[in-house]
Amino acid sequence: MSEHTATWANVYDVRPKSDVPAESPLAWSYHDSGRPNVGANSRVVMRERAMLGHLILRGGAIVLDDVVRQVLGLPLPARPNSLSLDESGERSIQWLSPDEWLVIVPGGEECELEGTLREALGDAHYAIVNVSGGQTLLELEGDKVCELLMKSTPYDVHPMAFPVGKGVTTVFAKSSLILRRVGETRWELVLRRSFADYLYRWLLDAGEEYAIGVEA
């Protein structure tokens, strides 16, 4: 990183190098509400993918496109509400607004990625913000996921309106979240930390009739 751009912004790896106990935003919920077992009759299964790296990327698509492709090996989704995933499904980039994307990578990669992106972006006008502590990713799987989502969000989750590879920010119960479809029966929810318990309790309540289970 050039010295000049280094002074522009403060890039700080907030992830400890040493082995420090970490708590996901759902730690309290598991403690307080528990985790219903996954059973044979569970038609929705929920699992958290905690401690991932979450970056918000701001800038013009033209500015970011090449760099993202180079650094992440993924195309910058230019179409509204679309999502690119790498082959492993571990790295993704999602359109949030015409000048905003969400990048999710395996935990620990985010700071280095931020540095590399900044390096590559040079003098351009952009912003990168690490929000890894502020959100978590919840995966829902099962044949009743759509119905569970229909109880929770007015957004149309029918395959015609919400194909695999789509992602939107929308209303969910009395809160909001990012909703992504990563497979025919597999969905991801990106929850904000402070609302995570409410949303977790909502999902358990609305999912009760589908014998929803939570994988540890």
Next chain:
Amino acid sequence: MNKSLKQPNRLKEGGRIDRSRKLSFTFNGKRYQGHAGDTLASALLANGVDVVNRSFKYSRPRGIVAASAEEPNALVQLGSTEAAQVPNVRATQQALFEGLVARSTNGWPSVQRDMMGMIGKLSGSLMPPGFYYKTFMAPASMWMTYEKYIRKGAGLGRSPMEPDPDIYDHLHQNCDVLVIGAGPTGLAAALTAARSGARVILCDEQEELGGSLLDSRELLDHQPAAQWVAQVLEELAGLDNVTLLPRTTANGYHDHHFVTLHERRTEHLGETASLKGGHRTARSRMHRVRAGQVLLATGAHERPLVYAGNDVPGNLLAGAVSTYIRRYGVVPGRRLVLSTTNDHAYRAALDWQDAGREVVAIVDARSAPTGDLVAQARERGIRIIDGAAVLEAKGGTRVTGARVATIDAEAFKVTGQAETLDCDTIASSGGYSPVIHLASHTGARPTWNEAILGFVPGLVKGVHAAGSARGIHDLAEGLADGVAMAARALETLGLSARAIELPQIDARHEGAACALYQVPHEKPTLRAPKQFVDLQNDVTAAAIEIATREGFESIEHVKRYTAMGFGTDQGKLGNINGMAIAARCLGKSIPEVGTTVFRPNYTPVTFGAIVGRHCRELFDPERYTALHQWHVEHGAEFEDVGQWKRPWYFPQTVNGKQETMHEAVARECLAVREKVGILDASTLGKIDIQGPDAREFLNRIYTNKWLKLEVGRARYGLMCKDDGMLMDDGTTSCLGENHFLMTTTTGGAAGVMEWLELWHQTEWPELQVYFTSVTDHWATMTVTGPEARNLLAEITDIDLSRDTFKFMDWREGKVAGVPARVFRISFTGELAYEINVQANYAMHVWKILFEHGDKYGLTPYGTETMHVLRAEKGFIIAGQDSDGSVTPEDLGMQWAVGYDKPFSWVGKRALSRSDTRRTDRKQLVGLRPKDPTVVLEEGAQIVFDPDHAIPMPMVGHVTSSYYSPTLGSGFALAVVKGGHHRMGETVYLPMANGQTHAAEIVGTIFYDRKGERQHV
């Protein structure tokens, strides 16, 4: 067999009920039996129960009139236990289930012998419309007493007194075509749309889909109509793109084709929803449907005729008679007189005769009815009296006869001698009113169609009424209309309709109907026996006539003066008749009198269903910080701040006794002032700001200067709206040349974020800057007090020395092994470090702080202590010490106002308006109570002259007030008129208990006036 278990009116065969399944139920304490497939109404009729309720105003005995949603009388209280009570259930819409318990909503001691009925009989003539407005006025002081007695008569059913044992939910649906009503038209339309590949929802309020075809006499493709229904439903059920919703009422049609459908999921099974596989299910469900196009196939409601005594049990709608016979195998009487204006109603007489009971006569208002059904009746030898109508029903708790005479409907005259026919049932039909309720929810004005003698839906883009709902009552035409309207809807959506084959129906000739609403009586309306228009609200034709005589000429006036249409049936039966009567009285036509407007709901909907899951623990989100579990485990009392749960104080148990808030706060305050305390400040809003124009942006949005803030430094800023009033405050730190971290108040976070975006996106898009919320990413722990440095030094690699890490500096480093940003910002006036770490590691850091903090007396404190400490320092809380009418100058914060900044920042211009320049504005000051033991009440009003008579001129109020354990006295912040120039003056606070406190106006800083302690 118990006598009460017989069903005297049940036919031996026929109907769609399941005769193999007997269900017993209780009505008004008496046990009866019915069958699966019955409604409560059909079961009551089967058992020969005539009186089901008492009327609202006159307490007259009432029976079942209709078979569906339009029923005005048969309202019952459901439920065997307190918690399961449901008031005002329409018996015609309640499926029978085993063990159902129902009672009449009115009637004391019983519906058969009712005390109020006596009073109603005696005083009915004293209760013309509007009688309340004309009496109970003298003496004025007595009104509340009169009202107490009036209220005793209020209401129908009663609310349960225990919380609801059931749950409810919502389902958000999206579809291309929503078809409302699954009668012939709706089925044809749904099939057309479904075969064309559209996403279709078909709903119907009844227990079964099929509508009028379920009791039709017609043959479709030479088969009973129900067979065709079954075929269509089978096909629809097999299609992925179709959702079928029986027992589902479309109750509200909102903007842009948003329709709410109320699905009763368990009410046909029991009074509360049972567990399914050990899991709770929703008693009912609200479908929130966003449709591309809406097809209203809602059919029509039959209008009864208005004649004297038309409310006596045994008066029914003609169509209802057919429905009870054909669908439920119940014939609700022995000897029938049918009074009609149209051919269609003849079905009732034919069905009655088919059921083996006697048709005494058909009284037809037309002079020479023709039509195939008429011919059929004549062939059967049924007596038909032409040009006549039933003038009056005889009987008390059951019809005993019908007075019939020829009439001249147009001249509103009885022309012949009345003849009394011996009968126990009178069925009447005055024509058919399209069900236009949903269309009229959208704001569309219905229009009168003289050809069908009814209102049809006003035209609304994207709404398609079809079949009976728009006045096409013929079955074959209705089916074809369903197809045509579906095709039109599909075309609008850009889909091409696939044709369906319509069933073959034998053509039938129907004669024209005639217009008759109120049947004339020999006596003028005001002297004739009561002729009811709105049965539920006891509105009579006479009442309408009186209203028009009194100058109530608009139909809205008539309705409001008489209460017509304000019942739970919203006048489904009565409104058109009422309008016709008003029109007659005013010498106008029906459309001249006005139109009738319906509002959601089509039929009443349980609050719980509208609420859905958003109740109890899920009423509103509770937002937690990363340290919530620790707070709970350490006994915190919580304060609601916005949606956040913040620790308010941490009461400890001392000598087996839990501290009061006062004690806890005093302890927490002293700990901070003398040792070290810690606050979870994670709820403060945090906004990451990046871009080359970030500084310029801050300079415009804050009142103070930002161009020279160095990297590594923080600054406090005030934010105003453009009216000059304080909006929010907080510190913002410079993280890099183009990188800032802004903090906001807890409650203001979302608003400030949107505020920044508003100005950036709408006014200054040329500024290169981005804002991102990082409130949840960072957890913030404030370690403050004289020992703060010593404590922190134990677990950080940051150089904390006073000269290198100064007040209002921030530094990076590890705290408890976790990378942190530490800000030397103080809201307590003490040495303070705000430690920010990635929230996932917050609990670890917090616990390590406590591991090391014990020896320093580290004390957790909550918002209450935070408030005391900041107030001692004169630090404001936006929203508490300011209220939307307070400028930075009023707060005495001119030091934070950049008067000479080149850009006219948000709020600046407004400060020079004549009112904001006044010197006697309310200004923030400190108050020192003369009696140091007094803690002034927050919100206490301030006066200069305590002896002034009421109303007293008030000059300000107390905004913050606490006991300070440090000062050993109470103290307060307040706004006082011209307060900045009144230092040392005495003001007074007259309190509710008669005491008046005196206080001295002082500066706002009560502790460490020079601000030395935060710099140590």
Next chain:
Amino acid sequence: MFHIYCPYCEELREEEEFHPKGQAHIARPADPEACSDEEWGDYLFFRDNPRGIHHELWVHAVGCRKFFNITRHTVTYEILETYKMGEQPTITAESLANREAQGSVQVAGSGQQTVGASNASVASVKGVKA
């Protein structure tokens, strides 16, 4: 409940995702200090309140967080068009009156409301929804 086409997300979304922010196209005076009290008061508080076509500022609060403009009929609630910040409306009360005079288009009148085609079938529709 409105169904609103977000010109940035390029699809119809539920009203619950949006916040109305008052009249559109209210520009802050370029030189506030040069304004009289009256002019400043007008800017702060005085708004058009038409019974008919209204241009409004909305924000896609739970979504892309972008502000944009809506042209809406305040009686029928029909949304005639939505357009991005910095753009001007193509439909105004005047333009509608002209078109009505020419008889070329049916003007929203009492009793009409938005044609809300479902998302599935408006994928091709751009920012302007007629």
Next chain:
Amino acid sequence: MQRYSGFGLARHALSHHENWERQWRNPTPKKQYDVIIVGGGGHGLATAYYLAKEHGITNVAVLEKGWLGGGNTARNTTIVRSNYLWDEAAALYEHSMKLWEGLSQDLNYNVMFSQRGVMNLGHTLQDMRDIQRRVNANRLNGIDSEVLTPAQIQEIVPIMDCSKNARYPILGASWQPRAGVARHDAVAWGFARAADALGVDLLQNTEVTGFKIRDGRVYGVHTNRGDIEAKTVGCVAAGNSGVLAQMAGFRLPLESHPLQALVSEPLKPILDTVVMSNHVHGYISQTDKGDLVIGAGIDGYNGYGQRGSYPTVEHTLQAIVEMFPIFSRVRMNRQWGGIVDTCPDACPILSKTPVKGLFFNCGWGTGGFKATPGSGNVFAWTLAKGQAHPIAAPFSIDRFHSGALVDEHGAAGVAH
């Protein structure tokens, strides 16, 4: 005017109610009046009544484009209270309250003003500070007002959930015993009948289509029934005020918004007082007929459609069920919307305008019904004298330029 009384009622019963007189005439418009009131809602009719009664000005026409009392008078939740925070607003609403207290007798029309008390709940510490501030101000302004503890609240409304388990537990309330509800339609009809009896012409189905203005002075109006002249014109048109102002060539700081309300089915008496909560956002009372009348806040967008967004209804009922869990199985009968003209400071405008002789009384927002008699009374004074009544003076349009707002909702706090 035919006097109404219990005895009169009995007499009419004997003659089968055939001899009731019209409550008001249906006159033909005259060419000229001394004063024209535009808007035949409660406020306009009250203005006409007090003009005739207190100022002897009887050559007055009330022009109503629809039917009398057909606007917000017919669509509100009928709450009457005067416990406002700021002196100016308190004076106005208390003036009104005093008139309410003798209104039925004054009009010889029972408006069923029922002083069953109004309770405003507090759920947060800031709510309680605001409540104490308002109650203290009310008291020193001579308005009955007190702070209730949760225990006192529970005693008055035993069916409310006052437990600590609620999402937002109830911490206290303000209580105005003299406040209550009134029968909304009867208020319009009572004023109409009394004004008519004093000679006022009530012209229904008469829509103003423009103003006749010469040299900056109004001298009449154009209507769908021809031109009518008057040197003084008072506009009292609530949601349509902005449209009228536009006709007269100026703007008002008003936005018209939908305000929704709903009723349950009639229930046996269960709630004896009015309960309001700004925090969980809903208010409720029970009518003499048994309906629970429920309301909430306004919809955020401008609208003249007399309907609003469905989520507003959902949120309102969520609040009601949160406060009254036992109402979950009660059913909602009907909902509707009014159009309220709101001012930036949530206070009305009672003011002269840039056009001489033309006055406006508007901007009542959600608070209009309770002010009906007071508003009419001070506006009549203002029209009669050509200058603002002392109580009306602070509500001039000028305040939006000087900055002297009477900020009733600003005082509800902006941040915390």
